[in-house]
Amino acid sequence: MYAEQVHDYLKTFFKETDCEIVSDEGHMLSVQLTIDMDKRIMNRPFYWQYIEATNSPANPARLNLITDRTKIQNQFLGEIIHFGSGRLHQIFKSTKELGSFVRMYQHGNEGSKMLTPYFCVNYKVSYYCDQTKEVLYSLGINLINGEIEDNFHEFVTKLALKPTIPEKSFCLQYIIKPKRALERLDSMIQNIIQNDDHSWAEEAKKRWDKELEVLDYFYEGVEEKPESYEIEKKGLEERFNPRIKVEIINGGLFFLQ
Structure with a gap:
């Protein structure tokens, strides 16, 4: 996938x-x-x-x-x-x-039509420790009823989109403001992360502990640890400490039939 x-x-x-x-x-x-x-x-x-x-x-x-x-x-x-x-x-x-933000309109189908506004944000979630994993999420929210599409990019790539409004079309005024929509999508991303499998972080912590044991073994019996010990210990923390970073790649406002 x-x-x-x-x-x-x-x-x-x-x-x-x-x-x-x-x-x-x-x-x-x-x-x-x-x-x-x-x-x-x-x-x-x-x-x-x-x-x-x-x-x-x-x-x-x-x-x-x-x-x-x-x-x-x-x-x-x-x-x-x-x-x-x-x-x-x-x-x-x-x-x-x-271009971090686009405004696109769906074309196709003859005759007059109403276009529904959707707010989309593409996120990159990075999982860091001594190994790295990155996952893309494309979320789109209907600004009329609040329904969220969790694979919005794949959905809109199948549509005929242009940056100009098609003839005989009317764009519905959104009920949910984009700022509020962004807050809801950010909240959904946080929920996705919280419900994710975090065994990778536990495994990283175990590898971290083993590396610390090896480091302490080499300095066993040394009452006053030298500066090199603290430097190496800090380096292990930077390498193994599990952390998650969320970035917004881009987003857009889409008016769809």
Whole structure:
């Protein structure tokens, strides 16, 4: 499921940034980057400085991104991308830079129609200890009746959306204000985290305790511990201490039929 989420996210991202999707095999994307996107995510500033200084022809990169390594026999065919990978982190960063909030309207179906407002927020929840896990959540709330869709991104990617209001359409005035909607979605994310399996944190604490035992063994019998002991102990805390971070990637206001 997580691999599918990454794949759908990447496909939407590259389409929205005008990058050509050369091939899509469901578990691997081949994408021709634009010049702008190459500069944003490929980390080769010296190349672009040379191109611009010499007025040479630009050659933006083509990426082969493997989103599900279990379906690839030869993993050298492309770059494996997953939650926590550096490339996906760069793409998240570019998403924030390019536009953290959108306003979109559903098109299609002839005749007059009323459009219902939805407020969407895409969250990234990161679980940290000596190992890292990241999960995406896309939540959308109906601003008329308060119903929440817990996989909103997948839902709206199937719709025909444009940044302009379709003809003969009327947007319903929302009852729930966006500020209140954000509070409700934040509360839902907190509930999801609280009800999640936290055995990973307990296991990290056990590994932490074992590492402390080893550290104390080396300093056994030393009455006044040296500064190096405190430094190493602090390092273990930073490495193993379980913590959770919640970030908003982006969001939007959607008017749907």
